[in-house]
Amino acid sequence: MNKDELQFHLVARADEIAPGSGQTIEVNGKQLALFNVAGQFYAIGNLCPHRGAALSDGFLSGNKVFCPWHCFDFDLQTGASDQVPSLSVPTYETKREGDDIFVRC
Numbered sequence: 001m002n003k004d005e006l007q008f009h010l011v012a013r014a015d016e017i018a019p020g021s022g023q024t025i026e027v028n029g030k031q032l033a034l035f036n037v038a039g040q041f042y043a044i045g046n047l048c049p050h051r052g053a054a055l056s057d058g059f060l061s062g063n064k065v066f067c068p069w070h071c072f073d074f075d076l077q078t079g080a081s082d083q084v085p086s087l088s089v090p091t092y093e094t095k096r097e098g099d100d101i102f103v104r105c
């Protein structure tokens with residue numbers, strides 16, 4: 001799909017995801033992980049490209065999530081892994097309007 005065709009979808013209310021935590025969401029048939037980092041929301045692909053763990057269950061540190069199974073890191077803004085540069089996850093644009101969180105997908 002052309003990136004220009006992607007649309008914002010309402011996926012959550014801000015108070016549903018506590019700061020420092022993540023949640024699995026479904027958007028357009030895709031499973032994403034949505035994180036709240038000190039009030040800033042980030043969306044990435046939920047499945048770890050290593051062995052398929054749910055990254056929404058991972059551990060946040062700064063702007064990174066660490067996979068709950070083998071602790072590979074993924075940058076929430078770029079999707080890149082510093083530990084394993086050959087692995088990455090897709091990232092998705094987010095926006096907040098009041099208490100509503102939208103993801104472009």
Ligand code: FES
Nearest residue numbers: 048050051067070
């Ligand atoms: S499944 Fe994520 S690091 Fe292994």
